[in-house]
Amino acid sequence: MVDFPPPPAPPQDLVRRLARIVGADNVLASDLDRFVYARDRAPFGTYRLREGRLPEGWPGVVVRPADVEEVAAVLRLAAELRVPVVPYGAGSGVLGGAASLGGEIVVDLKRLSGIIEIDAVDQTVSVAAGMNGALFEEELRRSGFTCGHLPQSLAMSTVGGWVACRGAGQASSRYGKIEDMVLGLEVVLPDGRLLDIRPQARRSTGPDLAGVFVGSEGTLGVVVSATLRIWPLPAARRNFAIGFDSLEGGLDCLRRMMQAGLRPAVVRLYDAAESAARTHALAEADRGLFLCLLSFEGAERIVAAEEAEALELIGSAGGRRVADAPFHEWEAVRYQSYSPQHQAAGRFMDTIEVTLPWHALPEGYGRLKAAAQRIAPGAHFGAHWSHVYPDGACQYMTLRLDPAPLEEGEALHRAVWDAVERECVAMGGAIAHHHGIGLLRGRWMELEHGSAGLDVLAAVKRAIDPLGIMNPGKLGLTAAANARSANHG
Ligand SMILES: Cc1cc2nc3c(=O)[nH]c(=O)nc-3n(C[C@H](O)[C@H](O)[C@H](O)COP(=O)(O)OP(=O)(O)OC[C@H]3O[C@@H](n4cnc5c(N)ncnc54)[C@H](O)[C@@H]3O)c2cc1C
DSSP states (O other): OOOOOOOOOOOHHHHHHHHHHHOGGGEEOSHHHHHHTSOOSOHHHHHHHHTTOOOSOOOSEEEOOOSHHHHHHHHHHHHHHTOOEEEESSSOOSSSTTOOOSSOEEEEOTTSOSEEEEETTTTEEEEETTOBHHHHHHHHHHTTEEOOOOOTTGGGOBHHHHHHHTOOOTTHHHHOOHHHHEEEEEEEOTTSOEEEEOOOSOOOSSSOHHHHHTTOTTSSOEEEEEEEEOEEOOSEEEEEEEEESOHHHHHHHHHHHHHTTOOOSEEEEEOHHHHHTTOTTSOGGGTTSEEEEEEEEESHHHHHHHHHHHHHHHHHTTEEEEOSHHHHHHHHTTTOOOHHHHHHTTOEEEEEEEEEEGGGTTHHHHHHHHHHHHHSTTOEEEEEEOSBOSSEEEEEEEEEEOOOOHHHHHHHHHHHHHHHHHHHHHTTOBSOSSSOOTTTTGGGHHHHHHHHHHHHHHHHHHHHOTTOOBSTTOTTOSHHHHHHHTTOO
């Protein structure tokens, strides 16, 4: 079934004025272009598409500025005409943060690309915000460094998107999350002014200004460049796989590792469902174990010491080393996405990542699984823990619901989200660990922050963006957004 009619054409006056700023070639106003930029990787947009339905919201026009001045001029024009703006990195967000609600100027930042400077003494890099993540990391490695921010979506995301979503890479337990790496930011504010937060190891000059923009998902301005910490490429690396008899033993071991000061570059503990899919290459006796992948990297002697300490903790937690094959298999596909194959099969599928304190685990695992399966009995539920801290961990859950008619499947999918997010907060967890809020999660922001907390965020938004033109409807900052988020993704 195909949904028509197509959306109205963009106003010609707006197109002409934007073309004067960025050049006619960099104003995309055809139906096809606007269709391409209407959504991100949130699954709800894909469900519509596979049914032959058009996106619900279409941007008015897409622009591709070349530099900071052009970004500023576009925002000034948007403010003058009161047209909403959606900053757009690579559109890999999975919560609808870059999705259109209708009529916006989408500012595609990919032409703001390239490393501006590497400071090998301070070990910092300044990079334009639209740079593709994989190209950025590749160029750093050619200079002997790594940023250490390696999301699964490395090749399909931008540095600005990492900052805007407050992301976390697969090596986060060693190198930190993006907020641990950001030392400075340049942000074009909604009135077109440039805010330059100069890079500094630390400062005691009031609340952290960069922190206001890290995780702001395009609702406060456009990040045009960032200065990040970088690290020398590791001299040594030890990759291995562990099997635990029980999930409790595995989780307890990860907690004790982090509390002992170990910093694994990769740590991935899988529940029974996810372990079963990854242990086929192991000896028969090891196949029923809870699989954990580990990697330590850095200077040779430190890595050797970390490995020895880890193996001791693993032994005392009832774990044992198994063949390394599952590690290598994961490494070979670490930047690939599996959702297209399930989407193509007509399933309703999603990943939900939350943070739980250690004291809520492992019962919290069972409670979230039960919450999801109460709503969708028989649905596939798998989980792993791959971002761990001395005080808690990210529980990353994969859900797959059977094929169903669109409205029915979407309703069930939304109900599962609601049950999981509510149960998570009831256990003292956070509703999002690293994918952000976007459109879909807006309705649980008050549950997360409380009404006073959400009021503070909304007041910050009003102060920085009094016209409300920056990515309206995202981050759960308005009642209208929450109403929309109840039936959109
Ligand atoms: C298969 C897959 C795997 C993923 N794995 C991970 C993972 O391991 N870790 C992780 O953290 N995330 C992951 N994600 C989610 C997503 O890739 C990240 O959130 C990523 O940081 C988004 O970057 P982007 O450039 O694609 O941003 P977009 O999707 O284009 O935008 C995301 C949000 O940021 C805003 N934005 C983008 N650029 C700017 C800017 N320069 N200034 C202001 N606002 C901006 C947008 O308006 C939007 O609200 C994954 C996604 C997929 C599809």
